Amino acid sequence: MTEKEEEARLDMIETENLTRKFGDLTAVDNLTLRVDEGEVFGFLGPNGAGKTTTVRMLCCLISKTSGSARVGEFDVGKEEDALKIRRIVGFVPDNVGLYDSLTAYENLDYYGTLYRRTDSQRKESNEYFLKMLGLWEKRDTMAGTFSKGMKQKLAIARALVHDPEVIFMDEPTANLDPEASKGVREFILELKREKKTIFLNTHNLDEAERVCDRIGIMNTKLMAVGTPEELERSVRGRRTEIQLRQVTDAILDSLKKLKLRNLVREGNKLTVDVVNPEEENPDMVSAIVGAGGRVESVTVAGSTLEDAYLKLVRDAP
Amino acid sequence: MSTWMPWKIAQKEMKVLRRKKSVISYIIALPLILSVLFSLVVQNDIVSSSGLSPDYQLGLDSLTYFFVVFAAILPASIAAYSIVGEKIEKSLEPLLSTPTTDGEILLGKSIAAFLPPMLAIWAGASIYMAATDYLTYGLLSHLYFPNLTSGVMLFLLAPLAGIFSVELAVIVSSRVSDVRGANQAGGLLFIPFMAVFLSAVEGTIPFDAETLLIFSGIVLVADVALFFVSTSTFRREEILTKWK
Numbered sequence: 082m083t084e085k086e087e088e089a090r091l092d093m094i095e096t097e098n099l100t101r102k103f104g105d106l107t108a109v110d111n112l113t114l115r116v117d118e119g120e121v122f123g124f125l126g127p128n129g130a131g132k133t134t135t136v137r138m139l140c141c142l143i144s145k146t147s148g149s150a151r152v153g154e155f156d157v158g159k160e161e162d163a164l165k166i167r168r169i170v171g172f173v174p175d176n177v178g179l180y181d182s183l184t185a186y187e188n189l190d191y192y193g194t195l196y197r198r199t200d201s202q203r204k205e206s207n208e209y210f211l212k213m214l215g216l217w218e219k220r221d222t223m224a225g226t227f228s229k230g231m232k233q234k235l236a237i238a239r240a241l242v243h244d245p246e247v248i249f250m251d252e253p254t255a256n257l258d259p260e261a262s263k264g265v266r267e268f269i270l271e272l273k274r275e276k277k278t279i280f281l282n283t284h285n286l287d288e289a290e291r292v293c294d295r296i297g298i299m300n301t302k303l304m305a306v307g308t309p310e311e312l313e314r315s316v317r318g319r320r321t322e323i324q325l326r327q328v329t330d331a332i333l334d335s336l337k338k339l340k341l342r343n344l345v346r347e348g349n350k351l352t353v354d355v356v357n358p359e360e361e362n363p364d365m366v367s368a369i370v371g372a373g374g375r376v377e378s379v380t381v382a383g384s385t386l387e388d389a390y391l392k393l394v395r396d397a398p
Numbered sequence: 399m400s401t402w403m404p405w406k407i408a409q410k411e412m413k414v415l416r417r418k419k420s421v422i423s424y425i426i427a428l429p430l431i432l433s434v435l436f437s438l439v440v441q442n443d444i445v446s447s448s449g450l451s452p453d454y455q456l457g458l459d460s461l462t463y464f465f466v467v468f469a470a471i472l473p474a475s476i477a478a479y480s481i482v483g484e485k486i487e488k489s490l491e492p493l494l495s496t497p498t499t500d501g502e503i504l505l506g507k508s509i510a511a512f513l514p515p516m517l518a519i520w521a522g523a524s525i526y527m528a529a530t531d532y533l534t535y536g537l538l539s540h541l542y543f544p545n546l547t548s549g550v551m552l553f554l555l556a557p558l559a560g561i562f563s564v565e566l567a568v569i570v571s572s573r574v575s576d577v578r579g580a581n582q583a584g585g586l587l588f589i590p591f592m593a594v595f596l597s598a599v600e601g602t603i604p605f606d607a608e609t610l611l612i613f614s615g616i617v618l619v620a621d622v623a624l625f626f627v628s629t630s631t632f633r634r635e636e637i638l639t640k641w642k
């Protein structure tokens with residue numbers, strides 16, 4: 082393998098036992114995590130889980146207490162790497178933090194300046210993003226007069242003016258109405274198509290499921306990490322619900338012979354844990370019919386990301 | 399075009415200031431109003447048909463000194479405005495995530511807080527001094543201004559006072575979350591500068607270039623001391639974890 086290829090294989094973000102304490106309070110506890118290049122990584126967790134603290138450490142905004150972290154090829158916490166990291170990351174804070182008395186264009190342009198872009202680079206990217214967001218007509222309007230959705234999109238664009246390798250977004254759709262959230266989500270998906278690495282803090286499960294390749298569930302400690310499907314499966318298998326006209330002892334006896342897991346009877350409804358519903362459901366139905374039962378409906382309830390999330394967050398010590 | 403980052407930051411700050419009519423009129427108007435007012439005082443109270451009043455030197459120098467007092471007050475208001483303003487808009491955090499250093503940001507904001515009031519003060523003082531020369535030349539048969547005392551006041555003591563003012567505002571801004579609180583702290587600077595003035599009027603200390611040089615030295619020492627406090631207050635880590 083050449084050196085170049087080896088470099089390309091590097092994960093974009095890597096942390097090992099990354100920890101941050103505020104006095105006696107541990108906000109982030111031994112976080113070990115990897116995010117691949119081009120991946121949209123969702124960082125999911127309840128209020129106070131340490132999401133913002135993690136992102137602030139990774140952007141070299143605040144120091145770490147212990148552990149190590151790398152962004153791109155630079156070390157978090159190394160004095161001379163802090164500027165280099167900030168040069169390759171884009172950061173969208175939980176509060177948009179635009180300058181209300183600067184126009185949309187001036188807000189973007191100022192950040193272009195801070196990232197030391199040339200006049201022509203800035204002109205080009207300002208126009209590109211404002212047009213992409215449908216804000217070109219409003220480029221000379223003060224950002225303070227924008228709706229929350231417009232502000233949020235502008236704040237994301239502001240984090241992109243220097244074409245960063247990694248974008249950290251802290252709850253970009255919190256406080257937005259469904260329509261505005263959708264706009265922001267589409268923007269994120271657009272960035273995903275451009276193969277940007279995105280680290281997305283959120284407590285919106287639906288959003289995480291829709292846009293993220295992998296999700297980490299955080300509650301001071303990292304509770305689980307995986308694709309949305311892996312997390313769903315990790316909580317428990319799925320459950321089959323069978324609605325019968327009448328449950329009889331004969332039916333229950335013949336079902337017991339199938340060695341089912343967690344068979345529960347609720348009136349005339351039976352629920353069973355299944356691993357492989359395609360195989361197990363027909364067996365159950367024929368056992369029921371063989372015992373003289375009549376099946377009204379069979380439904381498979383999959384566990385959702387929400388189940389996984391709630392279980393992990395609630396079961397935390 | 400300059401590529402010096404603090405200057406670019408200062409330019410943006412001054413652009414925001416220009417859009418805040420109340421702030422800009424306060425900075426520009428005060429020294430100018432003062433210059434007109436003081437010229438009238440010279441005309442009515444110091445110059446009369448019988449000649450100059452006997453303590454005219456103290457009178458003219460005292461009026462010049464008021465420009466120094468404003469140099470101690472105005473920059474603090476602007477610095478507080480630009481820092482507390484960013485706190486309110488929550489725009490400091492994204493700003494700190496860019497590859498600018500804390501020092502560049504602090505210096506940029508300081509320049510923007512220092513330069514406009516200082517220019518306004520110099521302009522106001524120039525008007526006052528020109529008017530005074532015009533009114534007194536016939537009686538003195540030499541130009542009273544510029545002289546050493548006013549030079550020390552305007553080009554040494556006033557800038558040093560302005561720097562002190564900015565530094566104090568930075569420190570106060572980290573503790574308060576509204577501009578008024580920071581303004582009040584800036585107003586506190588009024589006290590030491592007025593104390594020097596009153597002692598001079600009372601005759602406790604002479605009001606000459608030498609005394610003003612000593613006072614400038616004291617302010618310089620205070621500037622250096624506050625520099626270290628203000629730069630350690632204005633650090634990313636502090637701003638994001640300790641500022642209220």
Ligand SMILES: Nc1ncnc2c1ncn2[C@@H]1O[C@H](COP(=O)(O)OP(=O)(O)OP(=O)(O)O)[C@@H](O)[C@H]1O
Nearest residue numbers: 103108127128129130131132133134135638639640
């Ligand atoms: N500057 C600070 N000083 C003291 N404690 C802090 C500070 N910042 C964060 N914390 C604490 O660290 C913990 C994690 O906070 P953090 O803001 O990272 O959580 P979060 O996951 O982003 O939550 P949210 O969803 O509410 O944004 C919380 O208990 C919080 O009170």
Ligand SMILES: [Mg+2]
Nearest residue numbers: 132133175251
């Ligand atoms: Mg947060």
